[in-house]
Amino acid sequence: MDREKSPSILSVNILYLILAIILITAGALAQKQNIYIGILITEYILVLLPNIWFIKSKGLSLKNVLRLNKISIKESITIILITILSYPVIVFLQAIFIAILSIFREIDPTTAIPLPTDGLSFILGFLVIGVSPGICEEIMFRGTIMKAYERLGYKKSIIISAILFGMFHFTLLNFIGPTILGIIFGILVHKTNSIYGSIIGHTVNNTMALSIGYLVGKYESTIDDILQGGSTEVAGPSLIGVLLGIMIIGLCAYTVIILIRSLSSEKENNQMEMTELIISIDKTRTTHLLEYISIFLVIILFIVLNFNFVL
Template sequence: MERFKKSRILQVNVLYLSLGLLLFFLGSIVQSKEIYSGLLITEYIIILLPNLIYLKLTGIPLKQSLRLNKISLKQAWYIIWITIFSYPVAIFLNTLVITILSFFGEMVPSSVPIPENLGLYFLSIFIIALSPGICEEIMFRGTIMNAYEDIGKKKAILFSAILFGLFHLNLQNFAGPTFLGLIFGIIVYKTNSIYSSILGHTLNNGLAMTIGYFGMKEQSQAIDVPAYEIPYQTQMLILLAVLSIFAICSLIILIKLIKKLPKGEGGIQQDIQLRETNILHYIPIIGIIILFIIINIKYLFL
């Protein structure tokens, strides 16, 4: 078991590459057949199950490796507001990338379904909000961040966030998740509980689903009126300017909220044993980066 623990970064990087390939090939197939059941298979079979098996094989108790520690109501209250004020910043970052890409080619719309009725809305909250909140957080703020602690906690937060953004395999949806990954990593370390990031991730996805659902309802009820046609790039620049104001204000509040977030028992401890790594440990990540580039090169040639 000791040998198994010594090369944890290499092991989780191999796991990450394997699951990224499964996500791209198998996940896309099952989701194309039926999106909701496909997403359930993706989250629980492709993502969650292999991570739990890996964590079991390490011999480290799940309570320790996943930080399965309770959070207080006060911590949960702060996490809710941290997530709410993180959302405008993430939206701004994604919009910034989309605006830049719009000058190179046509944007491909998101494949995430917007529910058409109240029943599908509640189903989507479970499948698209809660399930990723559990499964993806166990992978990124659990398996990966725990392993990357071997090179320091700050680097663990940063690397797990970048890998989280890459795992979406979508350039349009890379900057926002990476930023959220940073926030989720910070609150997990501060509260010493993965329940913090599960709550934040679930709430973030739920916010996006709720805004999409009610926004679509309002749009369907709107009366068409004649309007001057504004070029798409101009629309995006105007939207970006408006979002930047909200993002700056939200970021200021967000920083204050994170500072005031009550620490959990053992939160933000730095007394960890650092382990040596070499470039070979990170080769699997290059595989995902290459896949990411191949998938997203289309934005430059549409």
């Protein structure tokens, strides 16, 4: 029976604090030396292994905590479609957020992640940037953390794990996008009762970003010629173009909602029953601020690292 228990919120929050500190110190140093090797070290050694060790050290079941349950081909295809259609919506919301930030501070759009320039570097980027975070970060956030917070209810567990996921990037510029993605990934895990749902979604999302960067870089001159029409001035977006873009974003969002609802099944009902059982067993537990001190410390750390934006 012990192997069916969930990790406690206190222990998971402490783990989150420790890994956050390691990430911005050892992880940042490793990525500074070599970005690809640094990412692999960060994902597999600093994120994945500690979470696996944490679960096993508590005498918990990896299958239960991480939801290592099979998903069908139909579910996989639906998840891929959800992720693809979510991408423009998230990019749109991220752009609005950055536009708001740019009112207060000048925004540097550069990224530390090198974009692939040929087929070989694209494959390498796919394995390092697409697959690795998709596996390792989902194990931590939609696995360990989300499972622990289920004692507060599945909705709260999805939202809290998503916010913690957004903060874990430790840059305000890249907070909104990952947080919204985290909510979507959490819903996918809840609907399918499988961590594989969010792993597929995370991998597809990162691969899309990598692919767009690769194609834009490869055909940059051609794109410039098309946009400029041979002139040196680029025309601003027309009202019709803006309205059309908003309509497309709205259609994508609506379709995503429909597809997510289509995932509702017996798995979700069973998952909700298990969550309600955990809550009922845990309802006499008293919540202490001590449980969340680690999270408060990470929030302070996040604010300090983004001091220029939060003044």
